[in-house]
Amino acid sequence: DAGVIQSPRHEVTEMGQEVTLRCKPISGHNSLFWYRQTMMRGLELLIYFNNNVPIDDSGMPEDRFSAKMPNASFSTLKIQPSEPRDSAVYFCASSYLLGQEQYFGPGTRLTVT
Amino acid sequence: GENVEQHPSTLSVQEGDSAVIKCTYSDSASNYFPWYKQELGKRPQLIIDIRSNVGEKKDQRIAVTLNKTAKHFSLHITETQPEDSAVYFCAASKGSGNTGKLIFGQGTTLQVKP
Numbered sequence: 001d002a003g004v005i006q007s008p009r010h011e012v013t014e015m016g017q018e019v020t021l022r023c024k025p026i027s028g029h030n031s032l033f034w035y036r037q038t039m040m041r042g043l044e045l046l047i048y049f050n051n052n053v054p055i056d057d058s059g060m061p062e063d064r065f066s067a068k069m070p071n072a073s074f075s076t077l078k079i080q081p082s083e084p085r086d087s088a089v090y091f092c093a094s095s096y097l098l099g100q101e102q103y104f105g106p107g108t109r110l111t112v113t
Numbered sequence: 114g115e116n117v118e119q120h121p122s123t124l125s126v127q128e129g130d131s132a133v134i135k136c137t138y139s140d141s142a143s144n145y146f147p148w149y150k151q152e153l154g155k156r157p158q159l160i161i162d163i164r165s166n167v168g169e170k171k172d173q174r175i176a177v178t179l180n181k182t183a184k185h186f187s188l189h190i191t192e193t194q195p196e197d198s199a200v201y202f203c204a205a206s207k208g209s210g211n212t213g214k215l216i217f218g219q220g221t222t223l224q225v226k227p
Binding site: 031033042043045048050055056091095097098099100101102103104105106107 | 145147149155156157158159162202206207213214215217219220
């Protein structure tokens with residue numbers, strides 16, 4: 001198995017631009033998680049899905065952030081418009097079931113200038 | 114709300130010594146406790162986990178202990194090696210139904226000096 005796949009690995013964009021991050025979970029996994037990691041705030045859970053349905057989006061910082069999971073093998077995290085304070089590493093993780101071990105993707109390093 | 118506190122934030126040991134990282138959690142319903150290791154510039158990787166029906170679990174040089182009464186769990190690394198240097202995160206989860214999200218501690222930066 002290729003593991004969790006994320007794209008792009010690096011993204012540099014200007015303030016005000018739309019950014020879309022992509023994730024493909026491990027095949028057969030039913031739960032998908034989006035995290036953001038910064039030095040200041042550590043590892044934060046933004047939103048998670050179970051069977052493609054959003055369960056908890058309380059970690060989404062504001063309305064500029066949105067996430068979708070149109071099918072079991074694909075999810076997107078969109079930031080529109082982006083701001084410099086959104087600069088971080090964004091990880092996607094998946095697990096077979098909720099409450100079981102999560103496997104992280106390689107992350108997307110986002111820089112907003 | 115749910116909270117996981119992790120200590121210490123940094124830990125420096127000499128190669129061959131043991132390292133211990135401790136976490137406490139607030140939600141008594143938590144029943145799944147994984148530990149992740151994150152090397153610089155890489156993804157967090159699961160290294161060991163424990164469920165609430167077990168008090169201790171070992172895997173070669175690493176072990177985790179759980180005290181449900183006190184609501185704390187610890188990671189023990191014996192015979193540390195330079196490649197153990199990384200950031201370690203503990204986490205807690207209720208582990209079932211629609212409440213399976215992980216609550217992470219703040220991380221411990223472990224430095225193993227050769």
